[in-house]
Amino acid sequence: MTIVFNKEEGRFMSQPAVTVLSGFWxxxxxxxxRALLAADPSLLLVRHDLAGVRDGVVHRVVRTGSGVLExxxxxxxxxCVSCTLREDVLxxxxxxxRAHPDRDLLLVLPEAVEPQSLAAACAYCLVDGAPVTAAVRFDSYVTVVDAARVLDGLSCSEExxxxxxxxxxxxxxxVADVIARQIEYADTVVRWGQSTEDDQCLAVLLxxxxxxxxxxAVGGSIVDGTDLAERLxxxxxxxxxxxxxxxxxxEGYAVGVHEPAADSGVVSAVFRARRPFHxxxxxxxxxxxxAGVLRSRGHLWLATEPETVVAWESSGAGLSVGTLGPWLAALPDARWDEASDLxxxxxxxxxxxxxxxxxxxLVFIGLDLEAAELHRLLSACLLTDAExxxxEEHWRQWANPFDGVALGA
Structure with missing residues (x-):
């Protein structure tokens, strides 16, 4: 719980902290x-069962360590999930x-919900005309992965x-898309249990x-809830x-780390270029x-789409591209205010x-990747000096297999 000063009401108010817990298992x-509830009986756990969401029905449960409240x-x-977030979760x-200003909240997301969708809803949804953050403080986004199943999950192309x-x-x-995005958005990743493969390899991969x-890491059959609560x-x-x-x-942030030498078999290779891809x-x-890439992400410049920042991500065997909007160079000066200062x-x-x-x-992450060969393949896809x-006007006339996809059509 945090005490904040509400300018509109001219008084100090309690602001419960929310810990968001996500995971595919x-x-x-x-x-x-359950370990967090055992450590703090006053904690309010909120979870939604989305089994009937496509029929417009959601099951909500609110409980403490001692019993069910709702x-x-x-x-x-x-x-849909976004409707659930907007109409009931927030x-x-x-x-x-408001009813329990002295009690913190633990929001457990359903397995197929990506935490970034909740954060996006918080950014634009109002509750009773006010931002959600006027009532609560989102303290941490925690993703829990099953050490025994996460490697298979990250390779799973099943829808x-x-x-x-x-x-x-x-x-x-x-499946791989959801697991990867849950891990990436988290500010805290918990590796639960023991890996059936190489535990050190999994730690480096995450x-x-x-x-x-x-x-x-949390291992063993007995979990110290108090210790876990102190860390989460x-x-x-x-x-x-x-x-x-x-x-x-x-936005000027790193999309990943460049560690081309294998560490416990894990390679992370960053690729940057100032000329467009053919x-x-x-x-x-x-x-x-x-091939062999468990996860890649970032953005790229396509010669045939000179106005568009093309988003790129792959998980397991799947690849998708989309749009992150226009390059600043493609915008008139009057529209630069639409971009963040960063x-x-x-x-x-x-x-x-x-x-x-x-x-x-871009960054590419996988097991036993050949970083030099990957760099060579990507570089060969860039425009040559002659091209x-x-x-630009000549590039626009070239065939574009990504047409429509890159533009989000």
Whole structure:
């Protein structure tokens, strides 16, 4: 709990802290939640069962370590995860904070929900006309992974729909996508149990996937809830102004660490370039570029899309591209105010007189990757000097296998 001064009401008010707990394996996530409840009987745990969300029905449970306070069915106007966050999850947090201002909250997300979607909802949704953060303080986003299953999960190309976990009828996410994004967004990653493979390899892999997070291991059949609570709660690790993972590069943050020498078999290779990719050559090389890669992310510059920052991410065998909006160089000066100060500063520091802020910034993470060969493959997909000199108008006429996809169409 934090005491803050409310300017509108002219008084100090209690502001409960929220710890957000996510993870793809409910038994492991709930084991962590139970340990935290045992350590603090006053903690309020909130969780939602989304099994019926596509039919507009959600099951909400609020409990403490000593018993259930609420067990209710919630009927939604529209059946989707974002509607659930907007219509019930955030209002529930605000309502509980007002009713129990001296009790902190533990929000346990369903297994297929990515924590970044909650953070995005907090950024634009109002509850009773006020931001959610006027009532609660989001202290930390914690992701719990099952040490025995996470490596298989990160390689799994099976879609959530095949397991009945899809958030909407058009949800095409794969298991690996969700697990990777849960790990990456966390400010704290908990490795629960023992790996069936190499525990040190897993520890290094998780650190490479989320180098900005605190990492801790919980093993054994008996968990010290008090010790776990001291390491997970009231850490103040969450930074709401940190950009979304795929947008980190254009905001001046690192998208990953460059550790091309294998550490316990794990390689993390960063690739940067100040000339664009040739769309056809890149498309032809995708299979070789992503072979053996567990996770890659970042953004790139396609010659055939000179206005668009193209988002790139792969998980396991899947690859997707999208848009992060326009390059600053493609915007008139009057629209530069739409960009954050950090992005403008990052662009100014590396501004090119011809191409402005356009560049590519990617990271590739996997086991026993050949970093030098990967760099060679990517470099071969960039424009040659002759192609570069042909100019932007000429590039636009080339075939683009990413057309429509890169533009989010």
């Amino acid at each position: 409910p038994d492991i996530t709930f084991a962590a939640a 067990d209710e069915r919630v009927d939604l106007v529209h059946g 209002p529930t947090l605000v309502r509980l904070a 959530l729909a095949h397991r009945g976990l899809h958030a909407a009828d058009d949800d095409r996410r794969a 650190d490479r996937m989320a180098p900005w997070a605190a990492h801790l 709660r009231h850490t103040g690790r969450h930074r709401p102004d940190t950009p979304a993972v795929l947008a980190r590069g254009i 769309a056809v050559r890149l498309h032809r090389a995708l299979g070789r570029i992503t 992005r403008k500063l990052a662009a100014a520091m590396e501004w090119d007189p011809y191409y402005g802020d356009r560049h590519s910034h 570069l000199s042909a100019g």
